[in-house]
Amino acid sequence: MNRTSVSSSNLRSVGYDQDNRILEIEFNSNSVYRYFDVPSSIHANLMNASSHGKYFHRNIKDVYRYEQVR
Structure with missing residues (x-):
């Protein structure tokens, strides 16, 4: 999934798969x-x-069900 960089002290990048309604977030901790x-x-x-x-x-x-990818 392609992610877009964001300016945040916690989040590094955010991606979204509209067809599957999956939000992917990369944190500054690399997780x-x-x-x-x-x-x-x-x-x-x-x-x-x-x-x-x-x-x-x-x-x-x-709020939303999640899984750690990395």
């Missing part, structure tokens, strides 16, 4: 997680948030 059944609006809001990290913690973390 990568995939979040499942994420609506495209959540991805859009994350990318447009003034703080990507705060948006992630408030709206994605512990």
Whole structure:
């Protein structure tokens, strides 16, 4: 999945697979997680948030099923 770099103290890059509703986030720790059944609006809001990290913690973390990829 292609990811887009973001300017964040926690997140390094974000990708989204619209067909499968999978959000993939690479953290600055080099770990990568995939979040499942994420609506495209959540991805859009994350990318447009003034703080990507705060948006992630408030709206994605512990809300969507996930797996660590790396």
